[in-house]
Amino acid sequence: MPESSERGALTEAVFYILLALHTPLHGYGIMQFIKEISKGRVDLGPGTLYGAITTLVEKGWIQPLPGAGRKKEYEITMEGKQMVQWELERLQELVTHGQEITGGLDHEA
Amino acid sequence: MKHKVVRRFFIDFEAEEAWLNQMAAKGLHLAQYAFPTYFFEQGQPGEYTYRLELLEHMPSHPESQVYIEFLEDTGVECVATHFRWAFFRKPTSEGPFQLFTDAALKIQHYKRLIALFAIIGGANLLIGLFNLGHQPGPYRWISLLNIGLAAFIGYFGLRYGSRLQSLRKQQQITE
Numbered sequence: 001m002p003e004s005s006e007r008g009a010l011t012e013a014v015f016y017i018l019l020a021l022h023t024p025l026h027g028y029g030i031m032q033f034i035k036e037i038s039k040g041r042v043d044l045g046p047g048t049l050y051g052a053i054t055t056l057v058e059k060g061w062i063q064p065l066p067g068a069g070r071k072k073e074y075e076i077t078m079e080g081k082q083m084v085q086w087e088l089e090r091l092q093e094l095v096t097h098g099q100e101i102t103g104g105l106d107h108e109a
Numbered sequence: 110m111k112h113k114v115v116r117r118f119f120i121d122f123e124a125e126e127a128w129l130n131q132m133a134a135k136g137l138h139l140a141q142y143a144f145p146t147y148f149f150e151q152g153q154p155g156e157y158t159y160r161l162e163l164l165e166h167m168p169s170h171p172e173s174q175v176y177i178e179f180l181e182d183t184g185v186e187c188v189a190t191h192f193r194w195a196f197f198r199k200p201t202s203e204g205p206f207q208l209f210t211d212a213a214l215k216i217q218h219y220k221r222l223i224a225l226f227a228i229i230g231g232a233n234l235l236i237g238l239f240n241l242g243h244q245p246g247p248y249r250w251i252s253l254l255n256i257g258l259a260a261f262i263g264y265f266g267l268r269y270g271s272r273l274q275s276l277r278k279q280q281q282i283t284e
Contacts, residue, residue: 011284013211028183046183047162047208050176051217071182 010087013044013052018084019063021076027053028076056080111151113137118145120265122161122194122222129159129196142189142196157198158206163221164193180208193225212280219273223266230262 010018013034020033027049034042044052053074056062061080065073076084099105115273119125129139134155141148166173170191177187177195184203188194199206209215237255240248 011211011213026182027179031183043205043210045207045214046180046185047211047212048214049183051214055116070178 009090010083011052012042013048014056015084015087016042016044017049017052017056018061018076018080021074021080024065024075026071026073028071063105112150113151115147115149116145117147120262122163122171122269125162126159129161131255133157133159133198139188139196139198142191142193157202157203159188159196159198160206160208162197162208163218163225164195165221167193168195198229209284212276214278216273219269219276222269223273226266226269230259230266233262234259 016034016038019037020030025033027046027105030053031044031046031049034044053062057064057074059079060077061083062074063077065075067073117128119128121221125270130258132139132149135153136154136156137149138152138157139159140150151263164170164173168174168177168187173195180197181187181248185197185199187195188198209218233255237259240252240255
Protein backbone atom coordinates (compact mmCIF):
# COMPACT_ATOMS: atom_id res chain seq x y z
CA MET A 1 0.00 0.00 0.00
CA PRO A 2 1.29 3.46 -0.77
CA GLU A 3 1.95 5.76 2.15
CA SER A 4 -0.65 8.36 3.01
CA SER A 5 1.71 11.11 1.79
CA GLU A 6 1.23 9.74 -1.70
CA ARG A 7 -2.51 10.30 -1.54
CA GLY A 8 -2.33 14.04 -2.25
CA ALA A 9 -4.01 15.60 -5.26
CA LEU A 10 -2.29 14.73 -8.52
CA THR A 11 -1.21 17.57 -10.76
CA GLU A 12 -3.20 18.03 -13.92
CA ALA A 13 -0.12 17.03 -15.93
CA VAL A 14 0.38 13.80 -13.97
CA PHE A 15 -3.32 12.87 -14.14
CA TYR A 16 -3.41 13.35 -17.90
CA ILE A 17 -0.10 11.50 -18.41
CA LEU A 18 -1.51 8.54 -16.47
CA LEU A 19 -4.67 8.62 -18.59
CA ALA A 20 -2.63 8.88 -21.80
CA LEU A 21 -0.55 5.84 -20.87
CA HIS A 22 -3.50 3.48 -20.73
CA THR A 23 -2.23 3.01 -24.30
CA PRO A 24 1.57 2.75 -24.75
CA LEU A 25 2.98 6.05 -26.08
CA HIS A 26 6.31 7.83 -26.39
CA GLY A 27 6.92 11.37 -25.10
CA TYR A 28 5.65 13.25 -28.13
CA GLY A 29 2.61 10.97 -28.32
CA ILE A 30 1.74 11.83 -24.71
CA MET A 31 1.97 15.57 -25.46
CA GLN A 32 -0.27 15.22 -28.52
CA PHE A 33 -2.82 13.05 -26.68
CA ILE A 34 -3.14 15.55 -23.82
CA LYS A 35 -3.37 18.53 -26.14
CA GLU A 36 -6.12 16.82 -28.12
CA ILE A 37 -8.17 15.48 -25.22
CA SER A 38 -8.10 18.88 -23.45
CA LYS A 39 -8.89 20.69 -26.74
CA GLY A 40 -5.60 22.57 -26.55
CA ARG A 41 -6.07 23.81 -22.98
CA VAL A 42 -3.25 21.66 -21.53
CA ASP A 43 -0.14 22.03 -23.66
CA LEU A 44 2.68 20.41 -21.68
CA GLY A 45 6.17 21.81 -22.05
CA PRO A 46 8.64 19.07 -23.02
CA GLY A 47 10.82 19.86 -19.99
CA THR A 48 7.85 19.45 -17.68
CA LEU A 49 6.83 16.21 -19.40
CA TYR A 50 10.36 14.80 -19.11
CA GLY A 51 10.47 15.64 -15.39
CA ALA A 52 7.05 14.04 -14.79
CA ILE A 53 7.92 10.86 -16.73
CA THR A 54 11.18 10.47 -14.79
CA THR A 55 9.39 10.84 -11.45
CA LEU A 56 6.51 8.53 -12.40
CA VAL A 57 8.94 5.81 -13.54
CA GLU A 58 10.83 6.15 -10.23
CA LYS A 59 7.54 5.78 -8.34
CA GLY A 60 6.56 2.77 -10.41
CA TRP A 61 3.29 4.33 -11.64
CA ILE A 62 4.40 3.99 -15.27
CA GLN A 63 7.08 1.82 -16.88
CA PRO A 64 9.17 1.99 -20.05
CA LEU A 65 8.37 -0.78 -22.51
CA PRO A 66 11.24 -3.01 -23.57
CA GLY A 67 12.12 -2.46 -27.19
CA ALA A 68 14.63 -1.03 -29.58
CA GLY A 69 14.78 2.54 -30.80
CA ARG A 70 15.61 5.68 -28.92
CA LYS A 71 11.99 6.81 -28.72
CA LYS A 72 11.06 5.02 -25.52
CA GLU A 73 7.44 4.04 -25.06
CA TYR A 74 5.78 4.00 -21.67
CA GLU A 75 2.69 2.39 -20.21
CA ILE A 76 0.76 2.71 -16.95
CA THR A 77 1.30 0.08 -14.20
CA MET A 78 -1.25 -1.45 -11.81
CA GLU A 79 -0.11 0.99 -9.14
CA GLY A 80 -0.58 3.87 -11.53
CA LYS A 81 -4.11 2.69 -12.31
CA GLN A 82 -4.88 2.57 -8.59
CA MET A 83 -3.70 6.20 -8.28
CA VAL A 84 -6.01 7.21 -11.12
CA GLN A 85 -8.93 5.50 -9.35
CA TRP A 86 -8.26 7.36 -6.11
CA GLU A 87 -7.89 10.63 -7.95
CA LEU A 88 -11.18 10.03 -9.77
CA GLU A 89 -12.92 9.53 -6.43
CA ARG A 90 -11.41 12.75 -5.12
CA LEU A 91 -12.36 14.72 -8.23
CA GLN A 92 -15.86 13.23 -8.15
CA GLU A 93 -16.26 14.45 -4.58
CA LEU A 94 -15.15 17.98 -5.57
CA VAL A 95 -17.54 18.06 -8.52
CA THR A 96 -20.47 16.69 -6.49
CA HIS A 97 -20.05 19.25 -3.71
CA GLY A 98 -19.40 22.04 -6.18
CA GLN A 99 -22.61 21.27 -8.03
CA GLU A 100 -24.68 20.84 -4.87
CA ILE A 101 -23.68 24.17 -3.41
CA THR A 102 -23.53 26.37 -6.51
CA GLY A 103 -26.33 24.66 -8.43
CA GLY A 104 -24.01 23.53 -11.18
CA LEU A 105 -22.37 25.22 -14.14
CA ASP A 106 -23.84 28.57 -15.02
CA HIS A 107 -24.18 28.24 -18.77
CA GLU A 108 -25.83 31.66 -19.07
CA ALA A 109 -22.58 33.38 -18.01
CA MET B 110 22.06 32.82 -46.73
CA LYS B 111 22.66 36.08 -44.93
CA HIS B 112 24.41 36.06 -41.59
CA LYS B 113 24.71 38.48 -38.73
CA VAL B 114 27.20 38.36 -35.90
CA VAL B 115 26.51 40.11 -32.59
CA ARG B 116 28.71 40.25 -29.53
CA ARG B 117 26.71 40.66 -26.37
CA PHE B 118 26.82 39.60 -22.76
CA PHE B 119 23.82 38.77 -20.59
CA ILE B 120 23.60 37.84 -16.96
CA ASP B 121 19.80 37.57 -16.89
CA PHE B 122 18.88 34.60 -19.07
CA GLU B 123 15.26 35.75 -19.36
CA ALA B 124 16.43 39.04 -20.88
CA GLU B 125 18.68 37.03 -23.21
CA GLU B 126 15.79 34.78 -24.21
CA ALA B 127 13.56 37.82 -24.87
CA TRP B 128 16.29 39.38 -27.01
CA LEU B 129 16.77 36.18 -29.06
CA ASN B 130 13.01 36.05 -29.66
CA GLN B 131 12.99 39.72 -30.71
CA MET B 132 15.77 38.93 -33.18
CA ALA B 133 13.80 35.90 -34.40
CA ALA B 134 10.73 38.11 -34.88
CA LYS B 135 12.88 40.19 -37.26
CA GLY B 136 13.93 37.03 -39.11
CA LEU B 137 17.33 36.68 -37.45
CA HIS B 138 17.58 33.17 -36.01
CA LEU B 139 20.34 32.13 -33.66
CA ALA B 140 22.30 29.35 -35.34
CA GLN B 141 25.50 29.23 -33.29
CA TYR B 142 26.90 30.64 -30.09
CA ALA B 143 30.50 30.91 -28.97
CA PHE B 144 30.92 33.10 -25.91
CA PRO B 145 30.33 36.03 -26.22
CA THR B 146 29.30 35.89 -29.88
CA TYR B 147 25.87 35.14 -31.30
CA PHE B 148 25.67 33.99 -34.93
CA PHE B 149 22.34 34.61 -36.62
CA GLU B 150 20.98 33.33 -39.91
CA GLN B 151 18.43 35.26 -41.93
CA GLY B 152 15.10 33.46 -42.33
CA GLN B 153 11.35 34.03 -42.15
CA PRO B 154 10.39 36.53 -39.43
CA GLY B 155 9.03 34.71 -36.40
CA GLU B 156 9.92 31.27 -37.73
CA TYR B 157 11.20 30.02 -34.37
CA THR B 158 10.64 30.45 -30.63
CA TYR B 159 13.80 30.26 -28.53
CA ARG B 160 14.14 28.99 -24.96
CA LEU B 161 17.23 28.78 -22.78
CA GLU B 162 17.93 26.33 -20.01
CA LEU B 163 20.70 25.89 -17.51
CA LEU B 164 20.98 22.10 -17.60
CA GLU B 165 21.56 20.07 -14.47
CA HIS B 166 24.76 18.62 -15.94
CA MET B 167 27.16 19.53 -18.74
CA PRO B 168 25.61 18.97 -22.20
CA SER B 169 28.00 16.05 -22.85
CA HIS B 170 26.82 14.23 -19.70
CA PRO B 171 24.77 11.07 -20.49
CA GLU B 172 21.73 12.39 -18.56
CA SER B 173 21.81 15.65 -20.52
CA GLN B 174 22.12 13.65 -23.75
CA VAL B 175 19.02 11.63 -22.91
CA TYR B 176 17.15 14.83 -22.01
CA ILE B 177 18.19 16.66 -25.19
CA GLU B 178 17.22 13.62 -27.32
CA PHE B 179 13.83 13.56 -25.58
CA LEU B 180 13.28 17.23 -26.43
CA GLU B 181 14.40 16.63 -30.02
CA ASP B 182 11.82 13.86 -30.34
CA THR B 183 9.15 16.46 -29.53
CA GLY B 184 10.26 18.75 -32.36
CA VAL B 185 12.70 20.88 -30.37
CA GLU B 186 16.15 21.64 -31.76
CA CYS B 187 19.22 22.21 -29.62
CA VAL B 188 20.91 25.01 -31.54
CA ALA B 189 23.95 25.55 -29.34
CA THR B 190 25.36 24.84 -25.92
CA HIS B 191 27.74 26.81 -23.78
CA PHE B 192 29.00 25.57 -20.41
CA ARG B 193 25.78 24.11 -18.85
CA TRP B 194 23.58 26.37 -20.96
CA ALA B 195 21.49 25.01 -23.81
CA PHE B 196 19.83 27.14 -26.51
CA PHE B 197 16.67 25.46 -27.74
CA ARG B 198 14.24 26.46 -30.46
CA LYS B 199 11.03 25.14 -31.98
CA PRO B 200 9.23 26.23 -35.16
CA THR B 201 6.41 28.61 -34.21
CA SER B 202 4.19 26.80 -36.73
CA GLU B 203 4.04 23.93 -34.21
CA GLY B 204 2.41 26.11 -31.56
CA PRO B 205 3.61 27.92 -28.44
CA PHE B 206 6.88 26.67 -27.00
CA GLN B 207 7.65 26.64 -23.27
CA LEU B 208 10.09 24.18 -21.74
CA PHE B 209 8.31 24.20 -18.39
CA THR B 210 4.57 24.59 -17.97
CA ASP B 211 4.51 23.85 -14.24
CA ALA B 212 5.68 25.99 -11.34
CA ALA B 213 7.63 23.15 -9.68
CA LEU B 214 10.11 22.78 -12.55
CA LYS B 215 10.37 26.54 -13.09
CA ILE B 216 11.27 26.84 -9.41
CA GLN B 217 13.82 24.02 -9.78
CA HIS B 218 15.41 25.89 -12.69
CA TYR B 219 15.66 29.14 -10.68
CA LYS B 220 17.24 27.18 -7.82
CA ARG B 221 19.85 25.82 -10.21
CA LEU B 222 20.65 29.36 -11.37
CA ILE B 223 20.83 30.71 -7.83
CA ALA B 224 23.20 27.86 -6.82
CA LEU B 225 25.47 28.68 -9.77
CA PHE B 226 25.43 32.41 -8.95
CA ALA B 227 26.16 31.66 -5.30
CA ILE B 228 29.29 29.70 -6.31
CA ILE B 229 30.57 32.32 -8.77
CA GLY B 230 29.66 35.26 -6.53
CA GLY B 231 31.00 33.58 -3.41
CA ALA B 232 34.30 32.67 -5.10
CA ASN B 233 34.76 36.26 -6.29
CA LEU B 234 34.00 37.61 -2.85
CA LEU B 235 36.52 35.26 -1.17
CA ILE B 236 39.26 35.94 -3.72
CA GLY B 237 38.60 39.66 -3.47
CA LEU B 238 38.72 39.73 0.32
CA PHE B 239 41.81 37.51 0.44
CA ASN B 240 43.70 39.64 -2.06
CA LEU B 241 42.65 42.85 -0.37
CA GLY B 242 44.64 41.75 2.64
CA HIS B 243 47.63 40.39 0.71
CA GLN B 244 48.07 42.36 -2.50
CA PRO B 245 50.47 45.30 -2.55
CA GLY B 246 48.83 48.71 -2.92
CA PRO B 247 48.93 49.21 -6.73
CA TYR B 248 47.06 45.91 -7.34
CA ARG B 249 44.27 46.63 -4.92
CA TRP B 250 41.90 47.51 -7.74
CA ILE B 251 41.89 43.83 -8.79
CA SER B 252 40.44 42.75 -5.47
CA LEU B 253 37.93 45.57 -5.59
CA LEU B 254 36.96 44.36 -9.06
CA ASN B 255 36.32 40.88 -7.63
CA ILE B 256 34.23 42.28 -4.80
CA GLY B 257 32.31 44.50 -7.20
CA LEU B 258 31.63 41.52 -9.47
CA ALA B 259 30.45 39.51 -6.46
CA ALA B 260 28.00 42.28 -5.54
CA PHE B 261 26.78 42.46 -9.14
CA ILE B 262 26.22 38.69 -9.31
CA GLY B 263 24.61 38.77 -5.89
CA TYR B 264 22.12 41.37 -7.15
CA PHE B 265 21.06 39.13 -10.04
CA GLY B 266 20.88 36.12 -7.73
CA LEU B 267 18.45 38.05 -5.53
CA ARG B 268 16.36 38.97 -8.58
CA TYR B 269 16.00 35.27 -9.44
CA GLY B 270 15.18 34.68 -5.78
CA SER B 271 12.27 37.12 -5.89
CA ARG B 272 10.90 35.52 -9.10
CA LEU B 273 11.14 32.16 -7.35
CA GLN B 274 9.24 33.53 -4.35
CA SER B 275 6.40 34.87 -6.47
CA LEU B 276 6.09 31.47 -8.18
CA ARG B 277 5.91 29.83 -4.75
CA LYS B 278 3.10 32.18 -3.69
CA GLN B 279 1.20 31.39 -6.86
CA GLN B 280 1.77 27.69 -6.21
CA GLN B 281 -0.08 27.96 -2.90
CA ILE B 282 -3.34 28.75 -4.66
CA THR B 283 -2.97 27.25 -8.13
CA GLU B 284 -1.17 24.25 -9.48
